[in-house]
Amino acid sequence: DQQVKQNSPSLSVQEGRISILNCDYTNSMFDYFLWYKKYPAEGPTFLISISSIKDKNEDGRFTVFLNKSAKHLSLHIVPSQPGDSAVYFCAASSPPNYKLTFGKGTLLTVNP
Amino acid sequence: EPEVTQTPSHQVTQMGQEVILRCVPISNHLYFYWYRQILGQKVEFLVSFYNNEISEKSEIFDDQFSVERPDGSNFTLKIRSTKLEDSAMYFCASSDSIYNYGYTFGSGTRLTVV
Numbered sequence: 001d002q003q004v005k006q007n008s009p010s011l012s013v014q015e016g017r018i019s020i021l022n023c024d025y026t027n028s029m030f031d032y033f034l035w036y037k038k039y040p041a042e043g044p045t046f047l048i049s050i051s052s053i054k055d056k057n058e059d060g061r062f063t064v065f066l067n068k069s070a071k072h073l074s075l076h077i078v079p080s081q082p083g084d085s086a087v088y089f090c091a092a093s094s095p096p097n098y099k100l101t102f103g104k105g106t107l108l109t110v111n112p
Numbered sequence: 113e114p115e116v117t118q119t120p121s122h123q124v125t126q127m128g129q130e131v132i133l134r135c136v137p138i139s140n141h142l143y144f145y146w147y148r149q150i151l152g153q154k155v156e157f158l159v160s161f162y163n164n165e166i167s168e169k170s171e172i173f174d175d176q177f178s179v180e181r182p183d184g185s186n187f188t189l190k191i192r193s194t195k196l197e198d199s200a201m202y203f204c205a206s207s208d209s210i211y212n213y214g215y216t217f218g219s220g221t222r223l224t225v226v
Contacts, residue, residue: 034215044203097160097168
């Protein structure tokens with residue numbers, strides 16, 4: 001039951017370039033989407049979110065795009081930095097309790 | 113910055129034993145959660161807790177699991193009779209809002225059942 005899918009288990013980019021992480025979902029009831037970043041031996045850290053009423057949300061170097069018709073969202077990191085190297089989880093939630101449904105994660109490696 | 117604190121960081125237990133995983137949520141948060149991540153798999157929702165009762169639980173959260181907020185600060189997850197497949201990272205989280213952007217996770221407890 002993969003309601004949230006991250007099809008790329010890993011991504012490698014050069015420092016300064018753009019990182020694009022993708023996520024697809026199947027549940028039409030999801031109305032809130034989040035990206036979390038996770039370092040080894042730490043818990044997930046909230047990065048950025050987007051409500052289903054928007055198609056873009058930006059916070060510094062991080063931008064999340066939502067395409068509801070395609071049930072697809074993406075996280076853009078520009079410019080990528082070596083400290084961005086981590087596992088990135090896409091998550092989605094829906095009313096009434098807004099529990100999070102996670103994807104399997106994408107390991108991003110930013111090379112100096 | 114406020115943190116969610118989890119103890120212990122590692123727990124090794126024998127199959128069939130009871131374990132209690134402890135969490136201290138952020139003090140003004142009202143919503144509490146447990147998630148787990150089996151090695152190599154995705155993070156999975158276990159249970160949410162609000163107003164001193166479970167608000168939602170997953171299929172994983174069977175009769176072997178229970179949660180408690182015994183005082184004003186701690187939030188515990190108990191597994192009564194552990195199984196090998198309970199081996200995972202268990203993450204506690206808390207939020208001041210049901211809408212997730214205030215969702216803070218702890219660093220996790222690695223539970224190993226042998």
